[in-house]
Amino acid sequence: MSLGSVGRIVGSSLRVTSADGDYLAKVQQLRKSALIQHARTSSPYFRSLLRDLPDRINNWTDIPPTKKSELMANFDDWVTDPRIQLDRMEADFLSKPDLVGHKYLNRYRIFTTSGTTGTPAIIVHDPTAWAVFQLVTRLRTERQLLRHGGITRMVRHGFRSAVLFATGGHYGGVGVAAFVQNLHPVLSRRVLIISVLRPLTEQVSELNEYQPTFLSGYPSALLELAREQQEGRLKIQPNLMLCAGEYLSEPQRAELEYSFGCHLLQGYAASEVPGLALECDSHRFHVNADWYLIEPVDISYAPVPAGVTSDTCLVTNLSNFVQPIIRYDLGDRIRLHADVCRCGSRLPSLEVEGRTNDLVRLEGESGSTVEIVPLAISTVIEETPGVYRSQLVNSDPQHLRVRFDESPNCDRSHVWQKLNERVTKFVKDHHASGVHIELDLERPRQEKNGGKLRQVVRS
Template identity: 35%
Template sequence: MSDTALAVFRDARKAQKEGKQGIVQRQRARLAEQIAYVRAHSRYYGELYRHLPEGVDDVTLLPVTTKQKLMDRFDDWVTDPELTLERVRAHADDPSLVGERLFGKYTVTTSSGTTGRRAFFVMSEDTRRIAFTVATRGMSHVLSPWTVVKLLAARWRTAMLVPTGGHFASHVVAVQQRDASRGVDKRIFPVTTPMPQLVEQLNAFNPAYIECYPTIGALLATEQEAGRLRIKPAVLRLGGEGLTDAEYERIRKAFGAKILDLYGANEFPALMVKCAHGWYHTHDDWMVFEPVNADYRPTPPGEKSHTVLVTVLYRREQPIMRYDVGDSVLVRPDPCECGSPFMAIRVRGRVPILMNFQTAAGREVTLSSFPLSLQVELAPGVELFQIIQTAPSILRVRLQLRPGNDPDKVWHEVHEKLSRMLEEHELSHVVVERGTEPPELSPGGKLRSVIPLG
């Protein structure tokens, strides 16, 4: 699976032109190849699939996997014996190595997502090339010739608003893009930057292209509408969580820019791209996307699923096979107006979380959950966490630590990080209290890492 980016792009366009038949043929052939590969090279999948017949190309015959099951068997899950959890964790625990490749060939990222549980992921250059090359075929409605002219006229000046200080996927990719850029000014802006300072910095930089989480884009749109932010980007690339259609339209109007909306994760970067009609389209030639109910039975088009199972057909080093994503989706029952032959979906999960506070002077401050989660996730020793706003000026933090860590020492670092970030946003009066109880699951059996007031 070492095709060039050009070869991958040409095949992706060809599959799109051939329609359903060409897409299904590629999916089935690649699925059979992927199953054979993981059975031969992953001890975990070898055991999991030992009861299956040879030459399987039916994804529904495969058992379901989850993040926790895979992380519990990390060394057996990966297909390269060099990739042990100990080595990957050591790399991820060193912030000075952000963007550098493990063994010179693997990009390492970490994630807690909305679950508050830290996980480690590795991605080869083959995986990255296929993921992002295939995704470009869904971007034509945004990267039109006129938009590209505007970007080139501004020398594609790019602002990347990402969580910094750790091996978070958006930070790692931003560092790699910045370091690899030639003649393009790409700058990283930490999402923890207080809004007044961030507005000042962006006004001075005047980016033509912005990459950020949708909630950050919404907060910037408010600043633009108020006249404090005065920039004219041609494109905003948003991804990582979902907003309402009205909010996306508000952001677009505030900046007069095109919105490039990607849906992806550490497990499957650039999984889908939203079309001009507001539907995400799956890359069915390189993945299998299964909306299912709570019993993992198929959910009919037009009905909201309980979750979705994803099988990635281009990821060899850390295979993702019938992986329970946890997001609820709805598949469109009729063809999309954009003409795409790929499945069209709306994502009902990944609802962005905003927390509202007031400064001591009475000014409203709205923070995305990402900067808050970031402070806890960066503290060494944290296995699982939950931040709860129990009152307008009180945050209660529940921690579950990895074995061998001093609870008082870890709490001191978590408290210091959160307090420092709050102080930077003029919220030094907000109390950060230590929860003695462990993180708790929701009635639906999921763990929410950040819970706002009310």
């Protein structure tokens, strides 16, 4: 990526937050046209999808919505670089954990979506998409850091970032952190990746030793650590926390900010649209609408006006040409705000509903309760060979029932045997005892309103 291109991304990103709506609309229109043009000429899937639409599409909503299941079923036809083929990528790249954070074909960043979204997907980012994600999120995070005095404190105490994620695969968050580590040996000492798959006591001692000044991860993982901090086993003083990937309630936010004594910044994103939105001081998510579009829609994909909660939402990534994400169903219920935010940003703002996964609560040794982050246990399940997607039922601390769908051509009983062994070991490593792990008769179930698959249910 040339310096000129970086300059253009930075320039337009800075201007768009304060410019009037006409400037944003103009930028969006140019980028939409370029993306559609490229998708039509270079993606066999989009050529076919858009074949009945005129050369110049005047009505954006005429473009048929797309879905994750279609993306995965038509993977090789969807991408615009014919060298990318799903089976080859799986064999040469995704099956190799030591390549996490490296580029595929020396050019592309690959993310696999984790258990929080139910059905796994593989997302390919080209160099521009990656640069936009990095620059836009960095520019807008640093504004927040400045406002909260974080930069001054970082300078004083040094920059040491701890990232809590499920490691082992090419998951969004950890892929980013591993990429930073690979950039330069100096940076590798500045980023510590801690796996939430490991027992809490080990996470605590590693953090105590590292003393991060910047802490990021899933809200449920940070909440577990907040309790450790309150009880005095964890002793860290971060200057800023960043979380994303799950819903965070106001009481939970207050608990995190109180426990760690610093501001918490939330992102709202997905591997398909990694720089989608970032929270402001008024606790609204502002969409980085110069590069990412989000449309609230009802169950039949008709637009839902501002102020009304949608059934789902469609996202578009205007920066990624290798795997076009155009009017793609993200599965979240959102509500756009109709008014301009108090913070002064002109970027559209929204609220997200129901990104919630309950913590798994199990009986520990000597009657204590062991809490486990949903993502951690779901990752153990979904990384079992042959598991396509899964859901856990945690009705009481002594029982854990597993629902799963197996991948095509896999023997269900054989997959269950492996899965059972892995979950039993995981639960034991977390010092839970006397927990009955059973196969549930039902298959994983979506939320009634067509929403996401919840990884953990308590019924």
